[in-house]
Amino acid sequence: xxxxSHKEMFLNxxxxxxxxxxxxxxxxxxxxxxxxDYMIHQFEQEDLTQTKHIHVRSWIVALMEAEISAKSxxxxxxxxxxxxNYLRKSGEMEISPMQKIIAPKLGKRLPKHLTEENMKDIADxxxxxxxxxxxxxxxxxxxxxxxxxxxSELIHLTEANTDTRNHTIKVLGKGNxxxxxxxxxxLSAQIDRYRKxxxxxxxxxxxxxxxxxxxxxLLYPRFVYNVVKRxxxxxxxxDQKSPHVLRHTFATHLINNGAELNAIKELLGxxxxxxxxxxxxxxxxxxxxxxxxxxxxxxx
Numbered sequence: 126x127x128x129x130s131h132k133e134m135f136l137n138x139x140x141x142x143x144x145x146x147x148x149x150x151x152x153x154x155x156x157x158x159x160x161x162d163y164m165i166h167q168f169e170q171e172d173l174t175q176t177k178h179i180h181v182r183s184w185i186v187a188l189m190e191a192e193i194s195a196k197s198x199x200x201x202x203x204x205x206x207x208x209x210n211y212l213r214k215s216g217e218m219e220i221s222p223m224q225k226i227i228a229p230k231l232g233k234r235l236p237k238h239l240t241e242e243n244m245k246d247i248a249d250x251x252x253x254x255x256x257x258x259x260x261x262x263x264x265x266x267x268x269x270x271x272x273x274x275x276x277s278e279l280i281h282l283t284e285a286n287t288d289t290r291n292h293t294i295k296v297l298g299k300g301n302x303x304x305x306x307x308x309x310x311x312l313s314a315q316i317d318r319y320r321k322x323x324x325x326x327x328x329x330x331x332x333x334x335x336x337x338x339x340x341x342x343l344l345y346p347r348f349v350y351n352v353v354k355r356x357x358x359x360x361x362x363x364d365q366k367s368p369h370v371l372r373h374t375f376a377t378h379l380i381n382n383g384a385e386l387n388a389i390k391e392l393l394g395x396x397x398x399x400x401x402x403x404x405x406x407x408x409x410x411x412x413x414x415x416x417x418x419x420x421x422x423x424x425x
Contacts, residue, residue, distance in 0.1 A: 131173055132157050135211050156204035160184060173208075174218050178225040181205060185229070195229040202228050236373035236403060237365040239357065244270060244374065246360040257326045258339055262352050264319050265336060268294075269353070269368055272306045273375035273393050276368040280344045282335045284320075289313035298394035306392055376404045 136154055139145045145153075163184050164170045170180070181202075188198050202223070209221040239247075251263045268279055278296040286295035292313050295305050308316075316335070323330075327341040336344050349368050357366040372393070379389050390401040 131212060131217060132161065132208075134215075135208050138211060139207070152200070153204050153207070156201045157208060160201070160205060163187065174212060176209070176222045178222045181222055181226050185226070189229070199228045202226060236377070237363050237370055238374040238377040239361055239363070239370065241378060243357075243360045247356045250356055250359045255322075257322050260315075260319050260322055261336065261339075262356075264315060265349060265352050266356060266371070267312055267315060268336075269371035270375055271308060271312050273372045274306065275372060275394075276346060276349050279336065279349060279368070280334070280346070283333045284335050285333065287316060287335050289316050296394075300396070302394060304391065304394050373404075376401070380404050 132154075135157070136150060139153060140147075140150050160181075161171075161173060164173065164176065164180060167183065167187075168180060170176075185198060185202070188201070205226075206221070206223045209218065209223050212218040213221050247266060248263075251259065251266065265279065268274065268282075269276075272294060274282070274294075274296050275298070278298060282294060282296060288294070289308075290313075292308050292310055293305050294308055295303060297303050320335075323337065323341075327337070330337065330341055332341075332343045334343055338344060338348060353368045353371065354366040357363070357370060363370070376389050376393060379392075380386070386398065386401055386404075389404065390398050393401060395401050
């Protein structure tokens with residue numbers, strides 16, 4: 126009878142004792158299979174209990190040279206950590222070879238945003254007829270872009286917290302933190318126009334929220350997503366087309382036009398400045414592009 130390998134013992138453990146999903150178990154199996162193959166071909170070592178940290182480092186370097194993403198490499202490292210911790214706890218190894226392994230840093234994903242020209246194009250694309258849905262959809266886009274509020278904050282924005290006389294809105298953000306956001310006079314006028322039409326459209330409203338559906342009901346996340354996605358798709362080819370893109374666009378355009386980072390932090394309702402600082406990377410990238418296109422030295 127063939128002895129069960131350490132790899133098979135571990136996979137049985139995560140499947141039947143830890144009850145990991147089959148999808149996760151297959152990922153672990155594939156990662157371990159790749160590492161096992163590497164150990165055999167590179168070091169002629171079939172017994173994984175003889176693995177040293179230099180073997181793992183060598184494999185990581187090989188993965189990097191093969192241009193495997195840092196995210197995928199980190200997942201494979203996580204698989205090895207779990208595997209060798211299992212062998213250590215079961216008495217098969219004294220020390221895990223992963224103790225000296227440092228995972229590659231993941232590159233920061235810069236938030237996707239639209240250009241100012243894109244936003245002008247969206248305004249042109251939105252049907253400017255006097256229908257309730259057209260004016261409401263335009264208001265959804267303009268509120269998200271002009272204030273940077275989150276989708277959930279837009280959905281729960283009430284009539285009482287919308288002050289067009291003083292050109293401000295008040296939203297309840299994460300952690301039940303309330304913040305007041307200034308809005309341009311043009312947006313105040315747009316809101317007043319929408320309100321009049323809403324009153325005409327619906328004699329009796331069941332909700333106190335500012336923005337409602339075509340039936341006068343409370344907005345829901347998918348509704349807002351579909352409106353935003355439809356118009357972004359008409360003007361841009363970016364892969365992300367969610368309401369959050371307009372929040373990123375709001376912040377990016379502010380910083381590109383000289384707004385202070387602390388002011389943007391307050392407008393967005395970020396708890397820490399570090400969450401806001403990612404927008405400076407977009408600004409730096411933009412400056413680099415401008416330099417490459419315009420400065421003589423960049424062409425030599």
